[in-house]
Amino acid sequence: MLLRIIVWAILAFLLAPLLIIVLFSFHASPALSFPFAGFSLRWYEELFGNAQLASAVIKSMTIAFLTALVTLLLGATASLAWLRFGHAGRGMIEALTVTPIALPGLFVGVSLLVLFAQSGTQLSTATIVIAHVVIAIPILIVAMKARLALFDPSLEEAARDLGASQMQTFARVTLPLIAPTLIASSILAFAVSFDEFVVTSFVAGTETTLPMYIWSMMRRTVTPLVNAISTLALFFSIAILVASWVIGQARRRSAIAGRLEQLEPLP
C-alpha cells in the first residue's frame, strides 16, 4: 500500500508540470500564476495566424517522417540480420547501433558538425535527418531486441522444410512476426525526431524546426504562446504513442485471430 502511494506520488511529480502547462495554455490572462482568471482560446487563435510557426511545424513533420522511414529501413534489415547472427554478430550490431543512446546529444551533435564541415556538406534538412536517424536507430534496436529475443527461429526453418522459398518464408512468417514492433518503434523514431533539439541545434544551419522555434520564443520572452505550442506538441506526442500502441495491439489481435481461424476444422 505504502509502495502504491509512493509510486503514484512519483507519477504525480512527472505529470503535474505538464498538466500545469496545459491548464495555463487556456488562461484568459497572460499571467502564469494563480488565481486562475478563466478559460480562453486566445493563445491558440494567435498561434494559428503565425506563418513562421506553421512553416516550422511542416519542416519538423517532414524531417520526422523521413527519419522514421530511414530508421525503419535500416532497423528492419538490422533486425533480420540479428536473427541470423550468433552471439558475436549480435554483439557487434548492438555495439554499433545502441551506443549513441548512452552519449549526450552534445557529443553526437558536435561530431556530426565536424564531419559535415570536414566533408564540405552544406547544413540543411538532409543533415538534420542524418543526425536524427543516428539517435533514433538505438531506440528502435532496443525495442526490437526485446521482441526478437522471443522469436523462435524454428518457425522459419519449419516453413523452409515445408517447401517455402526464402522470399515466401520472409513474407509469410518472418515479416508478420516482426512487423508490429517495427512499425511501432518507427513511430517512436518519428516522435524522437519531432522533439529533438540539442543535436539539431548543431546541424540545422539556417533551418528552423519546431523545437528550434520554441527555443527562440523561450529565450526572448516568457509568453503564454509557448504554453499553447507546448500543449499542442504534448498532445501530438500522446497521439503518436497511442497510435504506436494501437498498431502493436491490433496486429497482435489479428495474429491471434488468424491462428484461431486456422485451428477451426475445414468444411
Added chain:
Amino acid sequence: MSLSRTRTGALLATPAILYMLVFFVVPSLILFAYSFWSSASYRIVPDFQFENYLGSLASPVFWKVTFNAIRIGLFTAAITLILSIPVGYYLVYVSRSQTILYLILITWFSSYLVRIYAWRTLLGTSGVLNTVLLQFGVIDHPVSAFLFSPFAVTITLVHIYLPFCILLVVSSLSEIKRDLVDAARDLGTSSIGAFFKVIAPNAANGLVGAFMLTFILVAGDYVTPQMLGGSSGQTTGLLIADQFRKTGNWPLGAAQAFLMFGVSIILYVVITVLGRATGLIVKRRAKTEREI
C-alpha cells in the same frame, strides 16, 4: 544452410552498420583528431599537439564548470535512481500496470524543451509554486531563489531523466527470477528486506548501469542548467557547446568533449571498484544458459 544464413545476415546487416560507421564512428574519430589540431585567428589548422588538453586541464574555469557538471550529474542521478527503484519494483513484482507504463512513456516522449519551460513557469517569482505558498501563508513574499539555483536545475533534470531511468531499472529488475523474491517472502522477509537481500545484489550491475547512463546524460545536458541555473548553471557541456557556436575554437571544444568523456569513464571505474570492494556489486556470473 548455416553458412548461407550467416551470409544473408551479413548482407542484411550492411546498411545499418555502414550508416553507423559513416555517421557515428567516423565523426567521433574526426572529433578526436580535431582535439589535437590548433586554432589560429578563427582558422582551424591540422596539427598534432596536446595544448588543447593541457590548457584545459590547467584552466581553473574548466575545472570549476566540470566540478559543477559532475556535482549536478551525481546528485541528479542518485535522486533519479532512488525514485526509479520503487516504480521499477512496483512494475516488475507487484502489478504489470499498462496505465503506469504508458504514463511514464508519455512523460518520456513529451517535449524536452516543454518540460524545461514548465519548470521555469512553476518556479518563477510569479510562478505557481510561489503563488501557492503565498496563499497558504508558508512564505510572506515571493522567493526568487527557486529559479536560477542548483535546486531548480536538479529538480528539472530529475523530471527529464526519471522516465528513462525507470525503464532501465525495469529492464534490469526483469532479469531477476520472480521465484527468488517469492522464496524470500515465503521465508518471512519483508518486501524491503527482500529488496535489499535478494533484488539489490542481483540487480546491482543493472542499477549501476542505470545510474551511470543517467549520470552521463545529465552531466552532458547543458540546456537545462543554462535555462534554470543562472550563474550556477555553467557546465562543461555549455563550455563545449559555446566553443562550437560562439568562440569558434573547435579543436579546444573537441578536446574538452573527450576530457568530459574521460571523466565519465574514470567515475564509472571508481564506482565499480568501490562497489566490488564493499561487496555491493557481485561479479556477473558467466551467461551459461544463453550461450547454449
